[in-house]
Amino acid sequence: MFNRLVINIRTLTPLWTGGLDGTMDRIHETGIIGSLRWWYEAIVRGLGGSACDASEHTCSFDMKKYRESKAADECQRLRDAGLCDVCQVFGATGWRRRFRVSIIEDRTRLAWEPRDKALNIRPPERARGWYLLPGYVGTLTMIFEGEEKIISLLASLFLWLEKFGTLGARPQLGYGAFRILNRGEVLRSVRKWQWNVLRSTNPDRDGKDKAMEHPDLRRFLFFRYEFVPSRPGWWTMVPGIGRVGSRVQLLVFQLGMVPTTPALKNEWRFNQWQGNQHDELEIFGTLRPERRRGRISATWAYRKDKKNGVWFIHGWAWMPKEEKLAEHLWKILTNAHIWNKVLGVEGKLTTFPSQRWEEHGYNTVRRFLQEGLDD
Numbered sequence: 001m002f003n004r005l006v007i008n009i010r011t012l013t014p015l016w017t018g019g020l021d022g023t024m025d026r027i028h029e030t031g032i033i034g035s036l037r038w039w040y041e042a043i044v045r046g047l048g049g050s051a052c053d054a055s056e057h058t059c060s061f062d063m064k065k066y067r068e069s070k071a072a073d074e075c076q077r078l079r080d081a082g083l084c085d086v087c088q089v090f091g092a093t094g095w096r097r098r099f100r101v102s103i104i105e106d107r108t109r110l111a112w113e114p115r116d117k118a119l120n121i122r123p124p125e126r127a128r129g130w131y132l133l134p135g136y137v138g139t140l141t142m143i144f145e146g147e148e149k150i151i152s153l154l155a156s157l158f159l160w161l162e163k164f165g166t167l168g169a170r171p172q173l174g175y176g177a178f179r180i181l182n183r184g185e186v187l188r189s190v191r192k193w194q195w196n197v198l199r200s201t202n203p204d205r206d207g208k209d210k211a212m213e214h215p216d217l218r219r220f221l222f223f224r225y226e227f228v229p230s231r232p233g234w235w236t237m238v239p240g241i242g243r244v245g246s247r248v249q250l251l252v253f254q255l256g257m258v259p260t261t262p263a264l265k266n267e268w269r270f271n272q273w274q275g276n277q278h279d280e281l282e283i284f285g286t287l288r289p290e291r292r293r294g295r296i297s298a299t300w301a302y303r304k305d306k307k308n309g310v311w312f313i314h315g316w317a318w319m320p321k322e323e324k325l326a327e328h329l330w331k332i333l334t335n336a337h338i339w340n341k342v343l344g345v346e347g348k349l350t351t352f353p354s355q356r357w358e359e360h361g362y363n364t365v366r367r368f369l370q371e372g373l374d375d
């Protein structure tokens with residue numbers, strides 16, 4: 001028996017799902033699924049479940065082992081058959097993904113034209129700056145189909161991502177913030193199961209060391225910054241924006257979004273971070289010699305509602321292994337004065353967890369996930 005979940009979203013910052021030549025030609029379902037999987041992995045690890053390293057494709061389904069498993073619990077049988085908790089849902093060799101997704105209504109367009117024209121945000125003192133390609137903006141309706149439990153899980157995930165995460169690729173550049181337009185309907189799909197579908201493989205083992213190697217919610221800092229600017233043109237003073245002001249102006253008036261991510265990253269990386277280059281690359285990423293993703297993602301500034309004047313930025317950081325670095329990064333990101341200075345506004349910064357994350361175990365992660373379901 002298949003259940004359906006209809007999710008109707010509006011983009012708050014451009015959605016990026018990739019394409020063949022490095023630009024976007026349309027919204028690709030694979031880019032959406034890829035990001036759901038990435039988050040699901042971090043969540044499963046954060047709750048003590050099993051998650052393989054997706055880049056290594058270690059899971060594969062073995063029918064013989066499945067039949068031989070003595071476990072009463074279906075999840076455990078699937079684990080015995082060679083599937084981690086993530087692959088059980090998202091698929092692996094010999095095991096199909098447990099849900100189907102299709103985009104049934106796509107009222108999106110490129111944030112600007114043409115699709116290979118980058119917006120170059122170059123804060124003072126930077127030689128190159130950041131190049132932002134147009135992602136897609138507008139409203140989008142997706143349909144997910146699968147068993148009730150899986151549908152409940154996806155609904156929980158979307159509700160949580162709306163508040164704390166992003167959808168699609170390039171979150172480091174601020175893409176992928178969205179709003180669910182049919183929230184009540186999505187909530188109804190999670191009533192029965194919520195996050196309880198997910199159980200720890202081994203709740204006794206807190207495996208902090210494992211949390212270091214792969215994204216794990218226990219090592220994430222989430223932040224939300226909100227502000228009501230006192231001047232309508234606040235964004236013209238954000239470092240790097242003035243040079244491309246007329247193009248950004250269109251984004252502000254038509255879409256209620258401002259690409260503030262480069263200015264914040266520039267400040268954090270080049271003005272606040274005082275450390276050796278090795279550590280800097282570890283935190284902020286690099287393109288050379290090989291591409292390494294930065295650990296910090298912050299959305300562009302966006303307005304959820306054109307009628308009120310509140311702007312938001314949200315995002316997260318995956319904390320590095322070394323405590324000294326993590327502590328340093330924590331201090332920088334949780335300092336509201338830095339945010340205020342860069343954006344030239346007076347805002348309110350909230351972080352999750354509000355205290356240091358060392359104390360955070362599976363239960364706090366579970367509570368945090370539950371917040372996604374609250375109004």
Ligand SMILES: [Zn+2]
Pocket residue numbers: 051052053058059083084085086087088092
């Ligand atoms: Zn797996």
